[in-house]
Amino acid sequence: MTWRERAELRIGISGMPGVGKTTLVLKIAELARSRVKVCGFVTVEVREGGTRIGFDVVDLANGRHMALARVGRGEPSVGKYVVNLEACNVISEALRRECDLKIIDEIGAMEFKCKNFGEDLQTALHMSPRVIATVHRNYIDIAKKLGLEIIWLTRENWGLVFRQLLIQLGLTQ
Template sequence: MMWRERAEVRIGISGMPGVGKTTLVLKVAELAAKKLRVCGFVTQEVRERGVRIGFDVVDIASGRRTPLARVGTGEPSVGKYVVFLGACSTISEALRGTCDLLIVDEIGAMEFKCPGFGSDLERAVYNSPKVLAVVHRNYTNLAESLGFEILWLTRDNWSTIYNQVVHRLGLA
């Protein structure tokens, strides 16, 4: 498969927790939706009384929200979170969408607990002309092997990286 040659732009956003990776991707997706068909998924924190208790997956095209992980014990797990494999179908469906800009948030350990995530991701990247992904810092080498340019996000460079992404995706 010649997937590496298909996408015009593949941008991966990585950085430490709490620097605004998902926020950046959501703002870019909102801007892009004015010009392009946007699909994919985002992973959003779930908080209870100000404390993060887990994550939900949201399909960008349909708005479908599915629990991905919660604090607890059980398998499969990533750190203190139990991953709900029921969310895998939401992720897989979101990666099968047809669009001009594919959003993937994130390429990380929880998503890779889903059977077939790697092949679904590879297929989606091949079939999408533009891809913007949040890449967990431990998965940057994998993303680079898929042809992603990795941009390291910090609180200090957030605006600069946002503007760079908007420009690279032709949204400016």
């Protein structure tokens, strides 16, 4: 039996910026915690005076928090953001941790600046029975090749997608 046959759930959530991809996976993780072991990571916006200045990565298992990227000049960069390669350790550890539900936020350009991200991602998908990942719209083809079923999230379908994922995870009464 291959890992794809063993998998209970492999979902990739994609959509335009600001539709609530990270919010969706955070709410699912919060609800799932009372029933299953949740791990993985999320990237959260960092704002200063109402302006986004970067992103932090947060390990969902232990709360470890580190700057992933900040506006500035330097390498490696993604758009106007400089990626902090030290944060790759937080991402790597979160991906290698065993649990019942793995949250990956996100599969995108900043994460792929991490030397071992692709390999750690494949390992995470192999080890975890249930995975919900957010996927940058430019990385949908990669996510599909990794075996993720892609759902396109919009503001209009957010509630429906949320409810469907809760049902698929067995988190509804």
